[in-house]
Structure formats: C-alpha cells, structure tokens
Amino acid sequence: MSANKLVAPEGHSDAPARETARRARTRERLLDAAYRQFSEHGINGASIEAIADDAGFTRGAFYSNFSSKEELFFELTERENRARLETLREHFAHLVAPLGESGGKPAPAHIEGIIADVMSFQPDIRQWCLVQSEFRLLALRDPEVAPRFLAAAHSFQRELATMIDTAVRAVGVRFRIDTLDLTRLLIDQFDSAMQETILAGDDDPDRSVREKVMRTLPLLVHSLTTTLDGD
Amino acid sequence: MSANKLVAPEGHSDAPARETARRARTRERLLDAAYRQFSEHGINGASIEAIADDAGFTRGAFYSNFSSKEELFFELTERENRARLETLREHFAHLVAPLGESGGKPAPAHIEGIIADVMSFQPDIRQWCLVQSEFRLLALRDPEVAPRFLAAAHSFQRELATMIDTAVRAVGVRFRIDTLDLTRLLIDQFDSAMQETILAGDDDPDRSVREKVMRTLPLLVHSLTTTLDGD
C-alpha cells in the first residue's frame, strides 16, 4: 500500500503534473486504441480489455492511467475536438489567404464553394462521425454528460460561424438569417450527408460527402444570401 | 424434447401463424418494455433480464418469444415505424380536410405553419428520438443493418414528401428544389431541434421542439418557395 498519490510529492511547487514521458506515450496509445474500438463497437460494446489489447497493453496499463471507461472516453473526445478545431483553423487560414492577396473581391457566387471547402476538410470522417454519434447519444440519455457535449458542439459552431462570417464579409454578401443559425443549418446538412454516405457503404466517403453537400448547399446558400448593396 | 415447431401443425392451411392471444399479449408487453429499456439504457446497456423484468416476466418468456435481443429490437423499430406512419397519415388527413372544405385556397404564407403542424405531431418525442438514434448508430456501424434503417427512413421521407407536395399544391406554391430534398432538409431540422431540446433538459419537449422549428423554418420555407404564377 504505497502512499504515492496521497501526499503531494512536491515541496513548494503547486504544479500537480508528475508525468513521465513514458506515461504520456502510453496514454496516447490508449487513446488511439480507444478511438478505434469506440468507433467500431461503441462505448458499451468496447471492453476495457479490448482497448488495452488494441493499444498493445493489458488492463493494468489502463487502470494505471484512467479510472473508468467514461473518463477515457471524455479525454478522447476532448483531444479530438481540439484537433478538429485546430485543423479547421489551419484550413481556413489557407483559404482566406488568397482572398486578401488578389486585391479584388471574388465573385459572390463562389461563396458556396468556400463554405463547402471550409466544412469538407474533415479527415477520417467515418470514425469521427461514429464517435460523435456515440457522444451525442450518451448526452441525450444522461443529463450529466449533456453539458459536455453541448460545450463541444457550441464551441465548434461558434468557431465555424465566425469563419463563415468573415468569409462572407470578404466576399461582400450577407445572410438573411443569423449567421449562427445558418451555421447550425449547414452543420446539420453536413452531418446528414456524412451519415448517409456511411449508411450507403460508400468507399471514399470524403469525396462522396462533398458531392452530396454540393448538391443542395449552393441553392440553399444562394436563397439565403443577399448582396450588401440591397436585394 | 417436443417437436412443436419441427412439424407444421396445419394439415392443409398454408398460414404458419399459430399464435395464441396470450402469446401476442406477452409479445406486446415485451416490446413495450424494450421500448423503455432501450431508450433509457441503449441496446447494449439493456440486459435481456431487465427487459423481461420491466415487462413483468422472466427471461423464460423472452426466449420463448424472441431468439435474440437484436430480433426484438428490429421488431420494435418496425412496430414503431408503422405506428408513426399511421399517426402521420391520420394527422395529415385532419389537416387537409379543412383545406378542401373552405373552397378557396388559404394564404400561401401559412404553408410554413402547415408543414410545422404536419411534422410536429410526434407523440413521445424523447423516447422515439433515443431509439431512433440508437437505430441509426447501429446502422452506421453494421453494414447488415444499414439497409433496414435506410428502408425505414426512406419510407418515412417519401410519405412525408408526398404530403408536403399535396399540401403545397393545394396552397398554390412551388419549391425551388426537389420536394424530396426539401423534405429531408426539414426532417434534419426537426431532428436537430429534437436533440437540442432533449440535450437542454427541457421539460415539455413537444412544445419546445415546435418553438425551435418555427424559429427558422418559416424563413427557410419562404426563401425556397415561389408562387405558381412566377417569382
């Protein structure tokens, strides 16, 4: 019975972090494995042993790093959300750079393409969609996790909304509805396309999703936009 | 070791149904219990014993009526889908009756209200949403169940699309996009509102969903419609 965690190991520092590089690595590997297992079997269907196995460990490693499957799941969603926001920002930066360079405003008709570009760049669509669905379902059932899910969803929505907003301003059009509402609408459409694609058993899901989105999004965006000069 | 099912009990009738009223009742009770249990704990989280208990039986009754939890789940979704389609049709019939009676066409501006009415009348929103989400997630993961889910979803979409189509014709407007696409869009919006409502922990979900839908749907429908006389 060791008293490792019971007494703070630091004398004067208030940083509780006592993480070895080794520990961090195994945590990452466990998270990676959890990503695979959760997306394939769901949070209830994936056993702790299966996750540890997939990561190349035994359950001992798991219990040394996490206290429960839920904790692991939430850490996973946080990590992935961070990563998504990061790639989203990067991708957007690459997109708006040429807009400023060319000097003149691009054709407003291209706004749909820009929006589609911003949203379509989602690597690993399938796994992400599955884990996200699992997260949502968990949140729908359990009032305790609902705030977590809503926080993640909202932060993503806000981020994307400001991006769409600046892109739209740069192009010189406005929407007839609140940008955040529109963003939610677009996200819903995107999610729906993702799910349909997966359900159809389509290979190359990324391309298929983009095609699906582009089938209705242009008219939708067009119908909801107006130029800054009037109607 | 009885040979009940091994030999067809009928001499000349080709109807394989040998269902007692008793048997049918216990099946219904089991399905009801499964509805509650699946919506609360998910298909993986609900044990067979819990379902049987909830129905007031033991597992013996379950195994006497179903061969697996999946079979039970699919029968449940089929039963509920039938019920949904039924109430949808009924509700629509009540809605269009006054349209024909009054002789004149109602104001096209009311088309959004009609659509919202048609879609909003969904009893037991919460449980249905949860089971539906579970079904979708299962289908996303398992290519074997994807067709089942798609079949149910598409039949619902088609039904609703024809309803919207006739309602729209009666009112005298047209959509600028394919009716089926629009229907899907509306269903997505409706589902999204349902989920948000549940996530917010709102009581009286039915009212809340309708409010949410009405916040964006009118403008959306308006932007996508055009009168039959031109633009």
Place this chain on the structure above:
DNA sequence: TGTATCCGATACATGAGCGTATCGGATAGG
C-alpha cells in the same frame, strides 16, 4: 370436467468483463 398442449418460470452451467492487490522489470537520479 378432464386432458393435451402451450408457455412462462426456475435452476443450472458457463463465460465475459471488472476492480484490486501484488509483482517485477524499466527508468531516472545520484
């Protein structure tokens, strides 16, 4: 009312997953 059949209850065996206590190799610090 008597009897054959149906159907849900009960008992049992089995396996999977979980959490903990403990061990031993790896690693960092001197």
Place this chain on the structure above:
DNA sequence: CCTATCCGATACGCTCATGTATCGGATACA
C-alpha cells in the same frame, strides 16, 4: 553503477448476463 521510484503485467475473486433444459401452472377444447 547503484538504488529508489515508477508503471505496466499478472493473478485472483467477484458479479452479471447469457443460453438451455426442465418443470408446472394456465388455457383451449371435447
């Protein structure tokens, strides 16, 4: 190189869910 500590592996006991085989009461029918 030596030692204290860390951390993942192993072994154990336990609970819960499953599937089956069998039993006994209910039900239909004469």
